Structure formats: C-alpha cells, structure tokens
Amino acid sequence: MPSTPPLRLHPARLLPAEPGLRDIARELYGAVRELPILSPHGHVPATLLLEDEPFGDPASLFVTPDHYVTRLLHADGVPLAELGVGRTAEQGPPSETESRSIWRLLCERWAIFRGTPVRYWLDAELVEIFQITERPSAKTADALYDHIQERLGRPEFRPRALFDRFGIEFLATTDDPADDLSAHASLAADPTWSAQVAPTFRPDRYLEPGRPDWRAAVDHLGVVAGVEVGDYAGYIAALEARRRYFIEHGAVSADHGHTDAVATPLEPTEAARIYASARTGEATEAEVVAFRHHMLVEMARMSCDDGLVMTLHPGSCRNHHAASHRAYGADIGADIPQRTEYTRALRPLLERYGTHPNLHLVLFTLDESVWSRELAPLAGFYPSVFVGAPWWFLDAPDAISRFRDAVTETAGFSRTSGFIDDTRAFCSIPARHDMARRLDASYLARLVGEHRLDMDEALETAVALVDEQPRRVFKL
Numbered sequence: 122m123p124s125t126p127p128l129r130l131h132p133a134r135l136l137p138a139e140p141g142l143r144d145i146a147r148e149l150y151g152a153v154r155e156l157p158i159l160s161p162h163g164h165v166p167a168t169l170l171l172e173d174e175p176f177g178d179p180a181s182l183f184v185t186p187d188h189y190v191t192r193l194l195h196a197d198g199v200p201l202a203e204l205g206v207g208r209t210a211e212q213g214p215p216s217e218t219e220s221r222s223i224w225r226l227l228c229e230r231w232a233i234f235r236g237t238p239v240r241y242w243l244d245a246e247l248v249e250i251f252q253i254t255e256r257p258s259a260k261t262a263d264a265l266y267d268h269i270q271e272r273l274g275r276p277e278f279r280p281r282a283l284f285d286r287f288g289i290e291f292l293a294t295t296d297d298p299a300d301d302l303s304a305h306a307s308l309a310a311d312p313t314w315s316a317q318v319a320p321t322f323r324p325d326r327y328l329e330p331g332r333p334d335w336r337a338a339v340d341h342l343g344v345v346a347g348v349e350v351g352d353y354a355g356y357i358a359a360l361e362a363r364r365r366y367f368i369e370h371g372a373v374s375a376d377h378g379h380t381d382a383v384a385t386p387l388e389p390t391e392a393a394r395i396y397a398s399a400r401t402g403e404a405t406e407a408e409v410v411a412f413r414h415h416m417l418v419e420m421a422r423m424s425c426d427d428g429l430v431m432t433l434h435p436g437s438c439r440n441h442h443a444a445s446h447r448a449y450g451a452d453i454g455a456d457i458p459q460r461t462e463y464t465r466a467l468r469p470l471l472e473r474y475g476t477h478p479n480l481h482l483v484l485f486t487l488d489e490s491v492w493s494r495e496l497a498p499l500a501g502f503y504p505s506v507f508v509g510a511p512w513w514f515l516d517a518p519d520a521i522s523r524f525r526d527a528v529t530e531t532a533g534f535s536r537t538s539g540f541i542d543d544t545r546a547f548c549s550i551p552a553r554h555d556m557a558r559r560l561d562a563s564y565l566a567r568l569v570g571e572h573r574l575d576m577d578e579a580l581e582t583a584v585a586l587v588d589e590q591p592r593r594v595f596k597l
Contacts (some may be wrong), residue, residue, distance in 0.1 A: 139570075161374065162512075167320070179273075184223050193234065201453060207453070229262065297323065298363040319370075364423060376434070381461060395411065421473070426479075437487060460490075462495070489527070493530075522560060565582055
C-alpha cells in the first residue's frame with residue numbers, strides 16, 4: 122500500500138487523561154475486556170449466520186447497510202443511489218466497479234466522520250478485524266479495498282468464524298411477528314452451533330391502524346397464527362399466539378418503537394369498536410392513535426402474562442424526507458429524534474402493571490433531557506422499569522458519559538439495562554461493546570478517584586454492567 126498517515130488505535134483510548142485515573146480505569150477495563158458479548162437488541166439477521174456465506178465486498182460490509190455511514194455521506198452531497206441504498210433484488214448485487222465506487226466515496230470523505238462514534242467504530246473494525254494500517258483516503262481507497270476483499274475470501278472471515286472471534290454469547294435479532302423463524306430454528310438445531318441467536322417480537326406495524334398496510338398485515342398475521350381476526354378478540358388472540366410461538370423459538374423480548382410513549386387503555390367495547398371501524402377504513406385519525414396507545418397497554422399486559430421483556434424506544438420522526446422514503450424505503454438514515462415525554466404518558470400503564478413481578482420494561486430514549494428528569498426517577502421507584510442504555514444518536518462517547526452522570530445519582534447502576542448495540546453492521550458489534558466498557562471503566566475510575574467507591578466495588582460494578590445486568594434485565 123502507498124505510504125500515508127497510519128491508522129492506529131491507542132490502547133488507552135476513551136480512558137481518562139489524568140494519569141492516576143487512567144491507571145484505575147485500565148484495571149477496571151482489564152477486568153471486563155474479554156468478557157463475552159451479550160447483545161439483547163440488534164438487527165443482524167439470523168440468516169447471515171445460518172447460511173454463513175462470505176461477505177461480498179467492503180462496500181456491502183461497511184457502507185450500504187449502515188445508515189450511520191450513509192446518512193452523513195448523503196449530507197455531504199452523495200446521492201443515496203450512489204451508495205447502493207434501496208437496491209432491489211431484481212437489480213441484483215452491485216458489480217465490482219460499483220462496489221469500488223461506493224468504497225471510494227467513503228474513503229474520499231473520511232474526514233467528515235471525525236469526532237463521530239462512526240469513526241471510532243470504523244477505526245476499530247479496520248484495525249482489529251482486518252489489520253488495516255493506513256488511513257482511508259482517496260489515495261489509499263483501491264489498495265484498502267483489495268486488502269479487505271482478499272481477507273473476505275478466507276474462512277476465518279466468514280460470519281460464523283467472526284461471531285466466535287468477537288466472543289458473542291447471545292445475539293437478539295429483530296423480527297416481524299408473522300416470520301416463521303425458520304432460520305432461528307435451524308441454528309438452534311445445528312449441533313455445530315453453540316451460541317444463542319434469539320428472535321425479538323416487533324409488532325409495531327400491527328398496532329397502528331393508521332398505516333396504509335395495517336389491515337393486510339393483520340389479515341396475514343391471522344393466517345399465520347391460525348386465528349380469525351375479523352373481530353378484536355381474534356386480533357388479540359392472534360398476537361398472543363404469535364408471542365407464544367416466538368417464546369418457543371427462544372425470544373426473550375418484545376420491542377416497540379412508536380412515535381410517542383403514550384399508553385392509555387380503552388374500555389374493551391371501545392377498543393373493539395375502533396378495531397371494527399379501522400378494518401373498514403372508517404376510523405378517525407384520533408381513534409387510530411387512541412387504539413395504538415391502548416395496544417401499548419395490552420402489550421404490557423401480555424408481557425406480564427408470558428414474561429417477554431418489553432422494550433420501548435419512542436421519539437423518532439420516521440422517514441423525515443418523504444421523497445427519499447418513496448425512492449429508497451425505510452431505515453436509510455432519515456429518521457430524526459424529537460422531544461418525548463414519559464412520566465404522564467406511561468402513568469396509566471404503570472398504574473396497572475408497574476409493580477407486577479413478571480414485567481420488565483426497558484425505556485430507551487432519543488431525548489437525553491429526560492434521563493435525569495423522568496427515566497431515572499421512574500426506574501428509581503418502579504421495580505419493573507429499567508433505563509435503557511444510550512443508543513441511536515446518543516451512542517457517542519460523550520453522550521454515554523452524560524448518561525451515567527444523569528442516571529446514576531437517582532437510579533444507580535442496577536436500574537440500567539446494560540449496553541445494547543442496536544446495529545445492522547455486524548462487524549461493528551465488538552467495537553461498540555468495547556467502547557461502552559471503556560467508558561464505564563472511566564466513569565467508575567472517577568468515582569474511585571473521588572473516594573466515592575472502593576476499588577472492589579468498582580470492579581464488581583464493571584463486571585455487573587457487562588454481564589450480570591443484561592442477564593437480569595433481559596432474563597437471559
């Protein structure tokens with residue numbers, strides 16, 4: 122490769138600059154560095170591990186599927202089509218020429234990622250997984266492409282081998298309730314496979330009658346569940362049946378990502394009336410919203426009954442640019458955070474189920490102003506509530522540090538979820554978890570340095586955040 126500035130990882134990255142605290146943080150980080158990865162909320166498909174096919178090329182691995190990467194390139198003036206976004210099955214995979222072009226766009230614009238967590242993750246992936254030693258740039262793009270492509274052809278770089286190398290013990294996927302989960306079943310039955318890859322029940326599209334595809338989706342759900350969904354009782358029975366099916370296939374959680382966190386129950390007769398109206402297309406906008414709010418309470422009831430952990434991550438204005446959504450579909454980086462209220466919104470749900478021994482409700486947010494004002498106090502009172510780790514726009518090092526400052530003084534460490542990576546970018550999983558471990562070691566080192574914790578307590582807490590806490594919260 123041509124001579125350019127080196128790409129390297131400092132061994133003390135993200136640890137405190139002050140030497141004494143850095144030494145403490147190093148010891149804390151050393152205690153958790155090699156612990157297995159528990160990933161209870163992610164988007165890597167189970168088929169990737171079942172089929173174990175080699176990754177196609179550097180662009181399809183690092184760029185096209187990762188909306189963290191494509192959104193900033195798009196903001197810098199690169200059309201999404203030039204990044205391979207929205208490519209259909211009929212179009213087939215990109216040619217080598219197209220893939221090289223996509224990769225060059227990333228390398229040429231490497232500077233736009235400075236200071237972002239994306240740059241941190243990419244640096245770690247390139248150095249630690251692919252042994253890249255030179256910084257991406259227009260000058261090095263083709264040589265780096267060839268370097269990565271050669272390695273992708275080796276057996277040790279196939280998905281299963283990397284999964285083992287990453288030290289992943291538990292990986293949750295995100296799945297439609299109508300999915301047959303055949304990939305999960307095949308993995309579970311494979312005698313050569315020992316890790317747990319669990320489905321996650323994601324019912325949003327079935328709970329929102331305002332969506333244009335809602336009735337067709339519900340009808341299909343009924344067929345899959347073997348339940349007639351012509352009335353509200355059948356609809357509820359179908360959802361309950363599919364939750365049981367997911368649990369039989371290893372699911373531990375149900376995930377909900379609506380616009381807001383409002384959970385207000387309706388009387389059963391009113392819910393049935395709105396459901397009937399929605400099926401004929403006659404429900405008003407206010408009614409379909411009320412039905413969605415009601416169904417969030419129903420999801421909590423079902424979690425109390427069947428034990429699925431309930432995760433809630435509201436607050437995204439989805440598909441902010443309508444033209445891009447029409448052209449390229451969802452999950453292209455055009456979802457934008459908005460202000461979200463939890464205290465009043467969730468009170469009806471928590472009045473009913475907040476002290477139920479079978480409910481674990483993990484509250485995530487895109488609005489960090491609520492960490493200390495709402496989420497930590499809720500988790501500091503209700504035994505069912507846990508504060509979800511920073512994610513999606515808030516998974517930067519400084520935001521994670523602010524999270525610990527904001528939440529710990531009210532809720533401690535035991536009322537938080539443990540880290541979640543929430544990613545489709547498979548190779549970024551170890552980099553994301555390593556970042557969280559370093560930052561928590563730094564936070565704990567400060568408490569030790571200020572004589573607020575003894576070292577033995579800090580060591581116990583560091584391990585708990587990586588291992589015990591996610592196992593407890595997600596019932597692993």
